[in-house]
Amino acid sequence: MAGLVESWLSAFTFLLKLDRTRAPGPAPTYGSAHVLLALLTIGEAGVLGRHALSSEVGLGEGAARTVIKWLKADGYITIEANGCTLSAKGKRAYNELKKLMPRMLVLTRTPLTVGRVQVAVLVKKRSGRVKSGIEQRDSSIKAGASGATTYLVKDSRFEVPGSSRDAEKDFPAEAWKKLKEGLEPEDGDVVIVCGSDEKHTSLIGVISAVLTLLD
Secondary structure (H helix, E strand, O other), rough: OOOHHHHHHHHHHHHHEEEEOEEEEOOOOOOOOHHHHHHHHHHHHOEEEEHHHHHHOOOHHHHHHHHHHHHHHHOOOEOOEEEEEHHHHHHHHHHHHHHHHOOEEEEEEOOOOOOOOOOOOEOOHHHOOOOOHHHHHHHHHHHHEEEEEEEEEOEEEEOOOOEEOOHHHHOOOOOHHHHHHHHHHOOOOOEEEEOOOOOOHHHHHHHHHOOOOOO
Protein backbone atom coordinates (compact mmCIF):
# COMPACT_ATOMS: atom_id res chain seq x y z
CA MET A 1 0.00 0.00 0.00
CA ALA A 2 2.71 2.47 0.98
CA GLY A 3 4.53 1.90 -2.30
CA LEU A 4 1.41 2.77 -4.26
CA VAL A 5 0.89 5.94 -2.27
CA GLU A 6 4.49 6.99 -2.80
CA SER A 7 4.16 6.35 -6.55
CA TRP A 8 1.21 8.77 -6.72
CA LEU A 9 3.19 11.30 -4.69
CA SER A 10 6.16 10.97 -7.03
CA ALA A 11 3.90 11.75 -9.99
CA PHE A 12 2.61 14.91 -8.29
CA THR A 13 6.10 16.02 -7.31
CA PHE A 14 7.29 15.47 -10.87
CA LEU A 15 4.44 17.62 -12.17
CA LEU A 16 5.34 20.46 -9.83
CA LYS A 17 9.03 20.39 -10.76
CA LEU A 18 8.26 20.08 -14.46
CA ASP A 19 5.96 23.09 -14.46
CA ARG A 20 8.56 25.24 -12.71
CA THR A 21 10.98 24.49 -15.53
CA ARG A 22 8.35 25.49 -18.09
CA ALA A 23 7.38 28.69 -16.31
CA PRO A 24 10.37 30.88 -15.40
CA GLY A 25 9.77 33.57 -12.82
CA PRO A 26 9.05 33.72 -9.10
CA ALA A 27 8.68 30.41 -7.28
CA PRO A 28 5.02 29.41 -6.92
CA THR A 29 3.35 29.80 -3.54
CA TYR A 30 2.01 26.24 -3.66
CA GLY A 31 3.46 22.77 -3.80
CA SER A 32 2.81 19.07 -3.45
CA ALA A 33 0.64 19.52 -0.36
CA HIS A 34 -1.72 21.84 -2.25
CA VAL A 35 -1.98 19.39 -5.14
CA LEU A 36 -2.72 16.49 -2.80
CA LEU A 37 -5.25 18.57 -0.86
CA ALA A 38 -6.91 19.54 -4.14
CA LEU A 39 -7.21 15.88 -5.12
CA LEU A 40 -8.58 14.94 -1.69
CA THR A 41 -11.03 17.86 -1.73
CA ILE A 42 -12.38 16.99 -5.17
CA GLY A 43 -12.67 13.35 -4.11
CA GLU A 44 -14.66 14.27 -0.98
CA ALA A 45 -16.96 16.62 -2.88
CA GLY A 46 -17.52 14.42 -5.93
CA VAL A 47 -17.78 17.45 -8.19
CA LEU A 48 -16.18 20.80 -7.37
CA GLY A 49 -15.90 24.07 -9.25
CA ARG A 50 -12.71 26.10 -9.49
CA HIS A 51 -13.92 28.87 -7.18
CA ALA A 52 -14.90 26.41 -4.45
CA LEU A 53 -11.62 24.53 -4.86
CA SER A 54 -9.67 27.78 -4.60
CA SER A 55 -11.43 28.62 -1.33
CA GLU A 56 -11.09 25.15 0.20
CA VAL A 57 -7.39 24.75 -0.63
CA GLY A 58 -6.44 28.36 0.04
CA LEU A 59 -5.15 29.12 -3.44
CA GLY A 60 -5.62 32.20 -5.58
CA GLU A 61 -7.66 31.85 -8.76
CA GLY A 62 -4.57 31.69 -10.97
CA ALA A 63 -2.88 29.06 -8.83
CA ALA A 64 -6.08 27.01 -8.71
CA ARG A 65 -6.30 27.08 -12.51
CA THR A 66 -2.71 25.86 -12.74
CA VAL A 67 -3.26 22.98 -10.30
CA ILE A 68 -6.43 21.98 -12.16
CA LYS A 69 -4.50 22.10 -15.44
CA TRP A 70 -1.82 19.78 -14.07
CA LEU A 71 -4.30 17.32 -12.59
CA LYS A 72 -6.24 17.20 -15.85
CA ALA A 73 -3.15 16.90 -18.05
CA ASP A 74 -1.84 13.99 -15.98
CA GLY A 75 -5.19 12.22 -16.06
CA TYR A 76 -6.29 12.60 -12.43
CA ILE A 77 -9.40 14.68 -13.07
CA THR A 78 -11.88 15.48 -15.81
CA ILE A 79 -13.56 18.83 -16.33
CA GLU A 80 -17.34 18.86 -16.66
CA ALA A 81 -19.86 21.67 -17.01
CA ASN A 82 -20.47 21.79 -13.26
CA GLY A 83 -16.83 21.43 -12.17
CA CYS A 84 -13.94 19.02 -11.64
CA THR A 85 -14.39 15.33 -10.90
CA LEU A 86 -11.90 12.52 -10.37
CA SER A 87 -11.08 10.24 -13.26
CA ALA A 88 -10.58 6.48 -12.75
CA LYS A 89 -6.87 7.18 -12.19
CA GLY A 90 -7.73 9.97 -9.78
CA LYS A 91 -10.09 7.74 -7.82
CA ARG A 92 -7.34 5.13 -7.43
CA ALA A 93 -4.97 7.79 -6.11
CA TYR A 94 -7.67 9.18 -3.82
CA ASN A 95 -8.45 5.74 -2.41
CA GLU A 96 -4.79 5.01 -1.69
CA LEU A 97 -4.35 8.35 0.03
CA LYS A 98 -7.44 7.67 2.15
CA LYS A 99 -5.95 4.35 3.22
CA LEU A 100 -2.86 6.21 4.39
CA MET A 101 -4.79 9.14 5.93
CA PRO A 102 -8.28 7.77 6.60
CA ARG A 103 -9.49 10.44 8.99
CA MET A 104 -9.01 14.14 9.74
CA LEU A 105 -10.46 16.16 12.56
CA VAL A 106 -10.83 19.94 12.94
CA LEU A 107 -10.33 21.28 16.46
CA THR A 108 -10.46 24.75 17.99
CA ARG A 109 -7.51 25.91 20.10
CA THR A 110 -6.48 22.84 22.11
CA PRO A 111 -3.29 22.24 24.13
CA LEU A 112 -2.31 19.50 21.67
CA THR A 113 -0.36 22.01 19.57
CA VAL A 114 -0.21 25.72 18.79
CA GLY A 115 -2.70 27.69 16.70
CA ARG A 116 -6.35 28.77 16.90
CA VAL A 117 -7.68 26.35 14.25
CA GLN A 118 -6.12 22.90 14.40
CA VAL A 119 -6.34 19.91 12.10
CA ALA A 120 -5.48 16.43 13.36
CA VAL A 121 -4.75 13.66 10.88
CA LEU A 122 -4.41 9.93 11.40
CA VAL A 123 -1.52 8.37 9.46
CA LYS A 124 -1.70 4.60 9.38
CA LYS A 125 1.26 2.45 10.46
CA ARG A 126 3.98 5.04 9.90
CA SER A 127 5.37 5.35 13.43
CA GLY A 128 8.62 3.75 12.27
CA ARG A 129 9.20 6.73 9.97
CA VAL A 130 9.09 9.31 12.77
CA LYS A 131 12.46 10.46 14.13
CA SER A 132 12.07 13.33 16.58
CA GLY A 133 8.87 14.96 15.34
CA ILE A 134 10.84 18.10 14.51
CA GLU A 135 10.74 17.22 10.82
CA GLN A 136 6.93 17.36 10.81
CA ARG A 137 6.88 20.62 12.80
CA ASP A 138 9.39 22.31 10.51
CA SER A 139 7.57 21.15 7.37
CA SER A 140 4.28 22.55 8.64
CA ILE A 141 5.86 25.89 9.54
CA LYS A 142 7.49 26.11 6.12
CA ALA A 143 4.01 25.64 4.64
CA GLY A 144 2.72 28.62 6.61
CA ALA A 145 1.26 26.98 9.73
CA SER A 146 2.07 28.04 13.28
CA GLY A 147 3.41 24.59 14.13
CA ALA A 148 2.61 20.91 14.55
CA THR A 149 3.01 18.18 17.14
CA THR A 150 3.56 14.53 16.26
CA TYR A 151 2.17 11.76 18.44
CA LEU A 152 3.02 8.07 18.16
CA VAL A 153 0.35 5.58 19.18
CA LYS A 154 1.91 2.81 21.28
CA ASP A 155 0.21 0.51 23.79
CA SER A 156 -2.95 2.61 23.34
CA ARG A 157 -1.05 5.71 24.51
CA PHE A 158 -0.05 8.90 22.76
CA GLU A 159 3.73 9.34 22.87
CA VAL A 160 5.66 12.49 22.04
CA PRO A 161 9.07 11.44 20.67
CA GLY A 162 11.79 12.29 23.17
CA SER A 163 9.37 14.00 25.54
CA SER A 164 6.41 12.07 26.92
CA ARG A 165 5.56 8.37 26.94
CA ASP A 166 1.96 9.14 27.91
CA ALA A 167 0.94 12.59 26.73
CA GLU A 168 -2.66 12.11 27.77
CA LYS A 169 -1.57 11.55 31.36
CA ASP A 170 1.13 14.21 31.39
CA PHE A 171 -1.03 16.89 29.73
CA PRO A 172 -4.68 16.20 30.68
CA ALA A 173 -7.25 17.77 28.35
CA GLU A 174 -10.71 17.10 26.94
CA ALA A 175 -9.14 17.15 23.47
CA TRP A 176 -7.68 13.65 23.92
CA LYS A 177 -11.20 12.18 24.02
CA LYS A 178 -12.08 14.01 20.80
CA LEU A 179 -8.90 12.70 19.21
CA LYS A 180 -9.68 9.11 20.15
CA GLU A 181 -13.31 9.26 19.09
CA GLY A 182 -12.69 11.22 15.90
CA LEU A 183 -9.61 9.41 14.59
CA GLU A 184 -9.80 5.92 16.18
CA PRO A 185 -6.00 5.48 16.28
CA GLU A 186 -4.35 2.08 16.70
CA ASP A 187 -0.89 1.00 17.78
CA GLY A 188 1.69 1.82 15.14
CA ASP A 189 -0.26 4.80 13.83
CA VAL A 190 0.87 8.42 13.88
CA VAL A 191 -1.32 11.38 14.77
CA ILE A 192 -0.18 14.82 13.66
CA VAL A 193 -1.92 17.92 14.97
CA CYS A 194 -1.20 21.14 13.08
CA GLY A 195 -2.43 24.62 13.93
CA SER A 196 -2.70 28.12 12.48
CA ASP A 197 -5.22 30.95 12.31
CA GLU A 198 -6.98 29.53 9.22
CA LYS A 199 -8.37 26.08 8.49
CA HIS A 200 -6.89 25.78 5.00
CA THR A 201 -3.43 26.76 6.28
CA SER A 202 -3.66 24.07 8.97
CA LEU A 203 -4.74 21.57 6.30
CA ILE A 204 -1.78 22.42 4.09
CA GLY A 205 0.51 22.32 7.12
CA VAL A 206 -0.67 18.91 8.26
CA ILE A 207 -0.41 17.40 4.77
CA SER A 208 3.08 18.88 4.44
CA ALA A 209 3.94 17.17 7.73
CA VAL A 210 2.55 13.85 6.46
CA LEU A 211 4.76 14.11 3.36
CA THR A 212 7.83 13.86 5.59
CA LEU A 213 6.71 10.33 6.47
CA LEU A 214 6.77 9.25 2.83
CA ASP A 215 10.43 10.02 2.11
